[in-house]
Amino acid sequence: xxxxxxxxxxxxxxxxxxxxxxxxxxxxxxxxxxxxxxxxxxxxxxxxxxxxxxxxxxxxxxxxxxxxxxxxxxxxxxxxxxxxxxxxxxxxxxxxxxxxxxxxxxxxxxxxxxxxxxxxxxxxxxxxxxxxxxxxxxxxxxxxxxxxxxxxxxxxxxxxxxxxxxxxxxxxxxxxxxxxxxxxxxxxxxxxxxxxxxxxxxxxxxxxxxxxxxxxxxxxxxxxxxxxxxxxxxxxxxxxxxxxxxxxxxxxxxxxxxxxxxxxxxxxxxxxxxxxxxxxxxxxxxxxxxxxxxxxxxx
Amino acid sequence: xxxxxxxxxxxxxxxxxxxxxxxxxxxxxxxxxxxxxxxxxxxxxxxxxxxxxxxxxxxxxxxxxxxxxxxxxxxxxxxxxxxxxxxxxxxxxxxxxxxxxxxxxxxxxxxxxxxxxxxxxxxxxxxxxxxxxxxxxxxxxxxxxxxxxxxxxxxxxxxxxxxxxxxxxxxxxxxxxxxxxxxxxxxxxxxxxxxxxxxxxxxxxxxxxxxxxxxxxxxxxxxxxxxxxxxxxxxxxxxxxxxxxxxxxxxxxxxxxxxxxxxxxxxxxxxxxxxxxxxxxxxxxxxxx
Amino acid sequence: xxxxxxxxxxxxxxxxxxxxxxxxxxxxxxxxxxxxxxxxxxxxxxxxxxxxxxxxxxxxxxxxxxxxxxxxxxxxxxxxxxxxxxxxxxxxxxxxxxxxxxxxxxxxxxxxxxxxxxxxxxxxxxxxxxxxxxxxxxxxxxxxxxxxxxxxxxxxxxxxxxxxxxxxxxxxxxxxxxxxxxxxxxxxxxxxxxxxxxxxxxxxxxxxxxxxxxxxxxxxxxxxxxxxxxxxxxxxxxxxxxxxxxxxxxxxxxxxxxxxxxxxxxxxxxxxxxxxxxxxxxxxxxxxxxxxxxxxxxxxxxxxxxxxxxxxxxxxxxxxxxxxxxxxxxxxxxxxxxxxxxxxxxxxxxxxxxxxxxxxxxxxxxxxxxxxxxx
Numbered sequence: 001x002x003x004x005x006x007x008x009x010x011x012x013x014x015x016x017x018x019x020x021x022x023x024x025x026x027x028x029x030x031x032x033x034x035x036x037x038x039x040x041x042x043x044x045x046x047x048x049x050x051x052x053x054x055x056x057x058x059x060x061x062x063x064x065x066x067x068x069x070x071x072x073x074x075x076x077x078x079x080x081x082x083x084x085x086x087x088x089x090x091x092x093x094x095x096x097x098x099x100x101x102x103x104x105x106x107x108x109x110x111x112x113x114x115x116x117x118x119x120x121x122x123x124x125x126x127x128x129x130x131x132x133x134x135x136x137x138x139x140x141x142x143x144x145x146x147x148x149x150x151x152x153x154x155x156x157x158x159x160x161x162x163x164x165x166x167x168x169x170x171x172x173x174x175x176x177x178x179x180x181x182x183x184x185x186x187x188x189x190x191x192x193x194x195x196x197x198x199x200x201x202x203x204x205x206x207x208x209x210x211x212x213x214x215x216x217x218x219x220x221x222x223x224x225x226x227x228x229x230x231x232x233x234x235x236x237x238x239x240x241x242x243x244x245x246x247x248x249x250x251x252x253x254x255x256x257x258x259x260x261x262x263x264x265x266x267x268x269x270x271x272x273x274x275x276x277x278x279x280x281x282x283x284x285x286x287x288x289x290x291x292x293x294x295x296x297x298x299x
Numbered sequence: 300x301x302x303x304x305x306x307x308x309x310x311x312x313x314x315x316x317x318x319x320x321x322x323x324x325x326x327x328x329x330x331x332x333x334x335x336x337x338x339x340x341x342x343x344x345x346x347x348x349x350x351x352x353x354x355x356x357x358x359x360x361x362x363x364x365x366x367x368x369x370x371x372x373x374x375x376x377x378x379x380x381x382x383x384x385x386x387x388x389x390x391x392x393x394x395x396x397x398x399x400x401x402x403x404x405x406x407x408x409x410x411x412x413x414x415x416x417x418x419x420x421x422x423x424x425x426x427x428x429x430x431x432x433x434x435x436x437x438x439x440x441x442x443x444x445x446x447x448x449x450x451x452x453x454x455x456x457x458x459x460x461x462x463x464x465x466x467x468x469x470x471x472x473x474x475x476x477x478x479x480x481x482x483x484x485x486x487x488x489x490x491x492x493x494x495x496x497x498x499x500x501x502x503x504x505x506x507x508x509x510x511x512x513x514x515x516x517x518x519x520x521x522x523x524x525x526x527x528x529x530x531x532x533x534x535x536x537x538x539x540x541x542x543x544x545x546x547x548x549x550x551x552x553x554x555x556x557x558x559x560x561x562x563x564x565x566x567x568x569x570x571x572x573x574x575x576x577x578x579x580x581x582x583x584x585x586x587x588x
Numbered sequence: 589x590x591x592x593x594x595x596x597x598x599x600x601x602x603x604x605x606x607x608x609x610x611x612x613x614x615x616x617x618x619x620x621x622x623x624x625x626x627x628x629x630x631x632x633x634x635x636x637x638x639x640x641x642x643x644x645x646x647x648x649x650x651x652x653x654x655x656x657x658x659x660x661x662x663x664x665x666x667x668x669x670x671x672x673x674x675x676x677x678x679x680x681x682x683x684x685x686x687x688x689x690x691x692x693x694x695x696x697x698x699x700x701x702x703x704x705x706x707x708x709x710x711x712x713x714x715x716x717x718x719x720x721x722x723x724x725x726x727x728x729x730x731x732x733x734x735x736x737x738x739x740x741x742x743x744x745x746x747x748x749x750x751x752x753x754x755x756x757x758x759x760x761x762x763x764x765x766x767x768x769x770x771x772x773x774x775x776x777x778x779x780x781x782x783x784x785x786x787x788x789x790x791x792x793x794x795x796x797x798x799x800x801x802x803x804x805x806x807x808x809x810x811x812x813x814x815x816x817x818x819x820x821x822x823x824x825x826x827x828x829x830x831x832x833x834x835x836x837x838x839x840x841x842x843x844x845x846x847x848x849x850x851x852x853x854x855x856x857x858x859x860x861x862x863x864x865x866x867x868x869x870x871x872x873x874x875x876x877x878x879x880x881x882x883x884x885x886x887x888x889x890x891x892x893x894x895x896x897x898x899x900x901x902x903x904x905x906x907x908x909x910x911x912x913x914x915x916x917x918x919x920x921x922x923x924x925x926x927x928x929x930x931x932x933x934x935x936x937x938x939x940x941x942x943x944x945x946x947x948x949x950x951x952x953x954x955x956x957x958x959x960x961x962x963x
Binding site for chain 2: 008010011012013014015017018019021022023024025026027028029030032033036046097098099100101102104105106108119120121122123124126127128129130131132134135136137138139141143144145147148149152175178194197207211232233235236238239242243253256257260266269270273276277280281284
């Protein structure tokens with residue numbers, strides 16, 4: 001009741017210019033994608049304005065060319081979905097495995113050198129993702145640094161094929177998204193009261209037990225935040241799988257892009273994009289609900 | 300008596316030793332076995348690829364593995380490459396324009412959404428501002444592709460306006476963050492003090508709020524600049540023919556066998572980003588000025 | 589404008605009213621969630637006096653200050669400054685300046701720019717701004733620091749700059765919101781003296797908010813003790829300390845003994861009460877209170893207003909429980925015959941022996957010290 005008495009008009013007025021740009025170049029187009037996912041594909045890309053749920057159907061299933069009633073799973077799509085989810089989860093795990101000790105290392109440095117270590121983690125984060133992917137490519141391609149080195153030293157006599165494999169994509173994603181795991185973990189560890197760790201040791205816990213029963217539960221919020229921050233861009237990744245994975249190890253982002261290029265099936269691309277958005281939003285909502293619950297629990 | 304003397308001696312020899320007389324070894328509760336090794340490994344892995352990339356940009360030969368002597372020939376090649384020059388200028392122009400507009404809009408929005416009581420629609424405004432951060436770039440990219448295609452058909456306009464709008468929208472949340480943070484940490488009594496000292500609301504804004512907000516605005520602009528400069532996916536989908544930026548140009552080149560000319564371009568790009576990020580950190584770390 | 593004429597003022601009638609507050613109230617929120625920060629405040633602050641609002645945190649003293657400054661608009665009542673109604677005027681339209689609790693110095697301006705800000709905002713000529721700034725720097729002895737930023741000077745120096753900044757436009761009233769609370773004890777004592785000096789040199793009315801009773805007693809011409817949004821007692825430091833009329837006031841200021849005693853007779857503003865042990869003694873009544881004989885009243889007496897007597901007539905007897913040595917004085921905890929506790933403060937002259945626990949002693953009360961409290 002009271003709020004209505006206050007005048008809020010000026011606040012909206014200040015936000016309006018930004019909102020216009022955002023609606024025109026971000027939210028609005030997203031609505032159009034939703035609409036397009038229910039239309040019929042045009043011949044040379046684009047759409048025909050006929051309503052159909054066919055595009056959504058084709059996300060998961062396929063019809064036999066000769067007998068449209070013959071329905072089978074769209075295995076090509078399912079493979080891509082599975083690879084996207086699996087690689088994103090693996091990336092998250094790998095980042096956690098490397099990120100946790102790294103964040104711990106930074107958090108336990110003396111305060112004055114801590115800022116420098118932290119800065120070293122943030123530099124790659126702010127440097128172009130494409131350049132970092134390029135750096136990895138130069139390292140692992142068949143006549144790249146690693147293979148050349150191994151060939152020269154005689155360890156192998158045939159270059160190892162790393163490029164264009166799932167492993168290359170995993171490596172690249174873990175490399176580019178690692179800072180996103182370290183930063184929230186560090187933030188949580190920075191707040192950690194080391195007297196609690198001392199109390200753990202004082203009560204006869206071993207290092208492993210202190211890690212498991214004291215440290216991990218206390219830095220869990222940072223862990224989960226980091227996992228979300230890695231998983232979301234990983235599942236939506238486009239550049240890294242395109243450069244390191246090529247056409248054979250496509251991820252969801254590349255499959256979407258394909259429909260607007262060679263595939264020329266815009267409604268299917270729109271439906272796939274919506275699917276990706278649903279996955280991301282679900283992950284975010286689950287995360288936010290967890291955060292809220294945690295806040296309530298901790299008061 | 301003897302114990303006291305022994306204790307004093309220990310205290311004289313070393314403070315920490317005396318504090319925990321039972322422990323001979325330095326038992327740090329902050330140490331976890333193996334963590335240091337993994338951390339150092341991670342740092343090395345983080346920087347090694349970039350160092351190699353930079354190093355081979357100075358290589359005499361074409362190889363990414365065999366050092367054939369120091370040379371600046373790839374930098375020379377990059378500078379003489381007309382296409383590289385064009386896309387670089389376009390990238391910088393786009394980053395300055397988009398980030399400039401985004402910073403202005405984000406400043407206004409931050410002034411409207413901070414330090415006020417909750418008002419109807421505030422959550423929606425936050426959601427709209429932060430949306431580009433949450434939606435995968437590839438989704439935003441194809442959404443803009445569809446939208447731009449429709450407008451192109453209607454109007455026939457194929458200029459840089461689309462890219463400017465797309466980059467601006469994408470930069471707004473990044474520019475908004477430091478400006479909002481700055482406003483929220485600003486002591487609200489300063490403006491009250493100004494009002495108490497006969498400043499009108501406009502004067503209080505002009506002489507107190509705005510000068511104090513400048514570091515946030517500069518940081519917001521830099522962040523937006525770096526983001527726009529790095530954006531590749533959105534640009535890739537929105538650009539018309541002949542509107543390549545440096546990242547999309549590089550993405551296109553990566554499909555072919557690349558020469559160290561690409562290393563040279565990437566190194567220069569890296570240096571620029573590094574300069575901006577360092578400046579950003581210096582500005583945001585310097586508090587209370 | 590509002591601050592006009594504040595520049596040069598001659599000697600003024602000392603009892604002229606500067607701030608006239610009538611029936612001012614301030615309510616935050618509405619309905620059941622309403623919080624009454626100020627209730628029917630009536631207060632006349634005189635020109636040129638050092639006036640203190642004293643009370644615990646949350647008592648409304650800061651709200652009252654903010655209402656005077658114009659940061660809050662009162663929900664009801666009228667507020668006049670220098671004879672002009674100021675309700676509805678913003679802080680920039682009132683001839684009052686505030687020294688904020690955290691000083692609120694503009695971090696991006698130099699000391700001199702901070703001090704000159706108010707004058708600049710008033711549109712005074714550049715030369716005048718510069719001259720007054722110099723004058724103020726001189727007044728607070730900060731000439732050396734003129735070009736420093738607030739972050740480059742100490743807390744005490746920031747305090748001086750905040751004072752100079754608020755005084756520079758020559759306001760009719762200076763409002764000080766617990767300005768000394770951030771300083772350490774030594775600096776606080778120093779600044780207390782400094783504030784008194786500035787007040788007498790400038791002749792400006794000071795309205796000072798504090799929760800520190802000692803600070804209030806040493807600095808003020810008059811004190812208003814506040815609690816729960818109301819003014820409980822208004823008077824000189826002497827009146828507040830020696831003649832509290834409310835239990836809260838007596839309790840909040842200084843150490844106090846409360847004794848519940850039966851009244852035996854009432855004569856005008858004085859009652860005769862019966863002390864434990866049977867002796868009668870006079871106790872002053874607060875205005876408008878006439879208890880019936882036989883009624884029990886709460887009386888108050890300060891610990892230093894009772895004395896141990898070795899021989900000679902005593903007003904009452906007591907038993908020593910403990911004696912706590914404090915250096916300059918000793919606190920003797922006593923138990924009266926009716927079981928009530930009593931604390932006595934004895935000045936330590938020469939080497940006086942502490943009374944041993946369990947000894948019976950005689951007590952004499954300073955004549956006229958005992959007071960009956962309202963309630």
